[in-house]
Amino acid sequence: MKELRVEKLVINISVGESGDRLTRAAKVLEQLTGQTPVTSKARYTVRTFGIRRNEKIACHVTVRGPKAEEILERGLKVKEYELKKGNFSETGNFGFGVDEHIDLGIKYDPGIGIFGADFYVVMSRPGYRVAKRKSRTNKIGFQHKVKKEEAQAWFRQRFDENLTIFIRYYLRQVRRSIM
Incomplete structure (x- = not known):
């Protein structure tokens, strides 16, 4: 009952403008997942970036x-199974970015171009449905919630010795000993 699992994976490509680039980014997501992507709108106008409120600027x-x-395995292979400690949230979720979608195994198409993608992974345990179901909803106990350390331990165990979580303190100590 306490084992962790991947509840969902959200892949986001933020283009910053509507039009042709957004439709090409949507094609990339469709090639990668086989599902039709959903577009996201800008929340407010940012004149310096040329973004207007409610303009479609991203797809996920x-x-x-x-x-x-x-x-997720393909995305982590691009990152060489290395994540920073800061990539994990306090609620046990984690995310990372990929600079080029062609690294994920999609063939390059000059008509589409190259896009970067953000991967967000939501972790859960059996029993989380109690908080989300329509009738008889209830709270999840503190002991049953996913914590940052548990998600990191799951990540280490799942991807064997390939994972290195960079700890800034450790890196500082190494740098000081070299100097």
Whole structure:
């Protein structure tokens, strides 16, 4: 009952403008996941970036189940299974970015171009549905919530010795000993 699992994987490509680039980014997400992406709108106007309120500026896809784990594996392979400690949130979720989508195994198409993508992974345990169901909703106990350390331990165990979580304190100590 306490084992962790990937509840969902959200892949986001933020283009910053609507139009042709956004549709090309949506094609990339569709090639990667096989699902139709959803567009996201700007919350407010930013004149310096040329963004207007309610303008479509990004697209994202939510993937669940074994397909999410397979795409997550491909994304982590690009990052060489290395994440920083800061990539993990206090609630046990984590995220990372990929600079070029062609590293994920998608063939390069000059008509589409190259886009970066953000991966966000939401971790959960069996029993989390209690907080989300429509009838008889209830709170999840503190002991049952996913914590940062548990997500990091799951990550280490799942991806064997390939994972290195960089701890800034450790890196500072190494630098001081070299100097």
